[in-house]
Amino acid sequence: METPSQSTLALLGVAALSIALYSNTQRKKRDQLPPSLPQQFFLGNMKDFPSKGEMWVEHRDIAQKLDSDWVNFNMMGNNMLVLNSYQAANELLDKRGAVYSGRPRLVMLNELIGWDWNLSLMDAEKPHFVSYRRVLSQQFQPSAVAESYHPLIRPEVVVMLKNILDRPEDFRQLIKHMTSSLILMIVYGHRTSPNEDRFVKIMEDARDDSIVASEKYSFVDFFPFLKHLPEWLPGAGFKKLKFAREARSVSTAARREPYLTVKERLVAGTAKSCMMTTLLDDDSLKTSGLDREELIMDCTSALYGAGVDTTSVSLSTFVLCMLKNPEVQRRAQKELDSVTGGTRLPEYADRPNLPYIESILKESLRWLPVAPLGVPHRVFKDDTYRDKLIPKNTTVFANIWAMMYDPEVYASPKLFMPERFIANAGKGAEPDPKRAVFGFGRRVCPGMHLADATMWLSVAMVLATFDILAPTDGSVERPVEVTSTFTAAPPEFKCVFKPRSEAAMKLVRMEV
Numbered sequence: 001m002e003t004p005s006q007s008t009l010a011l012l013g014v015a016a017l018s019i020a021l022y023s024n025t026q027r028k029k030r031d032q033l034p035p036s037l038p039q040q041f042f043l044g045n046m047k048d049f050p051s052k053g054e055m056w057v058e059h060r061d062i063a064q065k066l067d068s069d070w071v072n073f074n075m076m077g078n079n080m081l082v083l084n085s086y087q088a089a090n091e092l093l094d095k096r097g098a099v100y101s102g103r104p105r106l107v108m109l110n111e112l113i114g115w116d117w118n119l120s121l122m123d124a125e126k127p128h129f130v131s132y133r134r135v136l137s138q139q140f141q142p143s144a145v146a147e148s149y150h151p152l153i154r155p156e157v158v159v160m161l162k163n164i165l166d167r168p169e170d171f172r173q174l175i176k177h178m179t180s181s182l183i184l185m186i187v188y189g190h191r192t193s194p195n196e197d198r199f200v201k202i203m204e205d206a207r208d209d210s211i212v213a214s215e216k217y218s219f220v221d222f223f224p225f226l227k228h229l230p231e232w233l234p235g236a237g238f239k240k241l242k243f244a245r246e247a248r249s250v251s252t253a254a255r256r257e258p259y260l261t262v263k264e265r266l267v268a269g270t271a272k273s274c275m276m277t278t279l280l281d282d283d284s285l286k287t288s289g290l291d292r293e294e295l296i297m298d299c300t301s302a303l304y305g306a307g308v309d310t311t312s313v314s315l316s317t318f319v320l321c322m323l324k325n326p327e328v329q330r331r332a333q334k335e336l337d338s339v340t341g342g343t344r345l346p347e348y349a350d351r352p353n354l355p356y357i358e359s360i361l362k363e364s365l366r367w368l369p370v371a372p373l374g375v376p377h378r379v380f381k382d383d384t385y386r387d388k389l390i391p392k393n394t395t396v397f398a399n400i401w402a403m404m405y406d407p408e409v410y411a412s413p414k415l416f417m418p419e420r421f422i423a424n425a426g427k428g429a430e431p432d433p434k435r436a437v438f439g440f441g442r443r444v445c446p447g448m449h450l451a452d453a454t455m456w457l458s459v460a461m462v463l464a465t466f467d468i469l470a471p472t473d474g475s476v477e478r479p480v481e482v483t484s485t486f487t488a489a490p491p492e493f494k495c496v497f498k499p500r501s502e503a504a505m506k507l508v509r510m511e512v
């Protein structure tokens with residue numbers, strides 16, 4: 001056998017030393033970071049990061065396995081940090097909001113499709129971010145919601161009740177119709193047509209594209225160079241770029257068309273007073289150097305996508321929970337009747353006197369949070385917490401679902417128990433889930449007061465007028481499923497809406 005030459009031995013020695021040094025540096029780096037699973041060479045934790053199905057449950061399980069409420073994932077050099085407790089999310093995303101309010105780079109959605117005008121996806125380092133947030137915070141502050149939007153919510157909810165009476169089997173579609181009509185009325189003063197509505201169509205098309213982009217093409221975010229592949233290239237390059245080009249024109253339509261229509265209606269004298277006309281009339285609007293019309297167009301067009309499904313899915317969850325918990329319905333109806341006498345429908349002024357209805361709303365939001373992993377934040381600069389390093393550009397997920405199912409915070413979390421939010425002699429109320437389900441810090445949901453008002457009135461009105469019953473075919477026994485995207489929804493389920501009384505239905509018909 002030939003013996004290796006001295007130079008070969010030297011080369012092997014250098015290689016072994018380099019590998020040892022590299023591993024040592026990597027280990028030291030890893031020790032500085034929050035707890036993580038063991039990592040593979042080059043891939044890091046790519047294979048461990050749950051990204052399909054009920055990924056929030058898997059994330060919670062990994063945290064439990066590591067006995068840590070925060071877990072770092074090395075995704076081929078990019079850090080992803082998952083916060084599984086309210087305490088960690090509050091410390092970092094709320095209290096250090098100035099550092100944790102970015103959004104990760106979204107190559108497909110923002111750079112290829114051109115959704116970068118959309119506040120939900122916009123990085124907070126973008127120069128006009130603050131102006132966008134300011135406009136929406138003003139438009140949706142509690143006093144504006146009460147004064148301007150309460151009068152619009154009620155008619156939409158009453159129409160929904162009337163429609164459910166006529167077509168109970170379509171209840172889910174009718175809930176969604178209510179939330180979409182409401183947002184389009186608030187934002188554009190647009191009354192949706194019962195048949196195919198142009199505004200709804202373009203907004204839904206844009207929403208569908210954004211789902212396809214995040215589910216099918218998110219790999220482009222990991223390998224940004226792919227965006228430069230020419231469209232004629234056979235294979236994925238072609239498909240992805242063709243999709244992006246078509247989706248870009250849909251996104252542009254969703255942004256511009258409703259705006260232009262409202263402007264035409266203003267000229268024709270047929271525009272209804274709405275958020276857009278208010279903004280167009282507002283001479284004191286602070287634009288921070290941005291084109292005024294662009295600012296108004298961008299702020300308003302972000303709202304359909306952010307507000308319609310979130311609110312309607314949360315209301316469908318409420319219906320499912322009522323179906324599974326008839327005794328909760330009975331207690332709620334007793335409370336409602338004691339306040340309205342059963343002779344009128346509930347109104348916002350009744351809210352302080354209906355603590356159990358309030359608790360049902362909170363428990364529905366907790367039981368199946370619609371955005372279980374929130375919307376990811378990005379860290380602007382290196383930060384330290386619990387003596388660990390959170391490097392600049394780390395993507396941070398708040399596992400809202402894990403927070404809602406933390407048995408240390410919510411007793412028997414799988415059970416639907418509205419009474420957990422009512423303090424009694426023996427124990428205090430459990431924390432309001434709204435502190436987490438609407439997100440955190442400088443990115444907290446600006447539409448939360450509108451969502452809260454819409455849901456509260458819907459819950460109170462539905463319970464005042466209907467008994468929600470299980471269908472005879474027993475389909476309610478199916479387990480809850482969730483969608484595989486970043487949002488969770490209850491599965492398709494059937495139920496029976498039985499009018500509580502003829503008098504209640506008369507009250508509904510009188511208001512339509």
Ligand code: HEM
Nearest residue numbers: 119120303306307310311314375438439440443445447451
């Ligand atoms: C039950 C209903 C809703 C829930 C649970 C919900 C939840 C959320 C969550 C978790 C976020 C991400 C916050 C973060 O990044 O930390 C968010 C963002 C947002 N929501 Fe909502 N939302 C709801 C309804 C609405 C409504 C009705 C509107 C407006 C009409 C709205 C507008 C927005 C906007 C514009 C953003 C992006 C804010 C930003 O990125 O700075 N949402 N929402």
